[in-house]
Amino acid sequence: MRVALFLTCVNDALYPDTGRAVVKLLERLGVDVEFPMGQTCCGQAHYNTGYRRQAEPLARRFAEVFGEYDAIVTPSGSCGTMVRELYPRMGARARAEGRGDSLAQAVAPVVPKTYELTEFLVDVLGVTDVGAYFPRTVTYHPTCHGLRGLGLGDRPRRLLESVRGLELRELPGAEECCGFGGTFAVKNADVSVAMGEDKIRNAASTGADVLCAADNSCLMHIGGTMSRLKVGMRPVHLAEILASTEEEPLV
Structure with a gap:
């Protein structure tokens, strides 16, 4: 299984240790994790602020960068929701506005294989005990x-x-x-x-x-x-x- 880390803008800019923790955790569980260098913003900030058309190129970019992977793992529920819930809405909206199905077709492959970290651990890897120790x-x-x-x-x-x-x-x-x-x-x-x-x-x-x-x-x-x-x-x-x-x- 080819697995990609979708780090997100906030983590990349402010919390890189979270990304390192995801890689360390998944590698401990036997998963080889790749970090596609072409990844950028998923477009959530644009979309939620009302700039929905401006978010579309970012959705296409996401689909282009991550499309080849079997699973896309992110340590962010909000960005995971953007891909899973709002990318399909963007495609449907473009279709309703008479702009065709190209956006819907572009994002369709990445939507079902984008997982928030805990989903990937529990649902895909089938584990809840990941060998962690945290005496707090x-x-x-x-x-x-x-x-x-x-x-x-x-x-x-x-x-x-x-x-x-x-x-x-x-x-x-x-x-x-x-x-x-x-x-x-x-x-x-x-x-x-x-x-x-x-x-x-x-x-x-x-x-x-x-x-x-x-x-x-x-x-x-x-x-x-x-x-x-x-x-x-x-x-x-x-x-x-x-x-x-x-x-x-x-x-």
């Missing part, structure tokens, strides 16, 4: 795109529950949005800040050392709120926890 107390925040867009369900929790040394604590109001929402945080800053503060208060009430999520865009917002509120808790991407072992602990 952790609370898990299910991000909106992962929860509602991709329907990740209990996959992330099952993976966390199998990590040696990890104590998983329930997050009150776990399914409530953290307030990021991409440009929502910019356009509706006061509401976004209030939602973030609610999320952090609930997280702090667990007494956990770490707040874990499967999307760094949300963790960026959560981490900033933690810093402002001076909460003694770290935001950590799920991939970095799963990549951590007794021999190579997470720094």
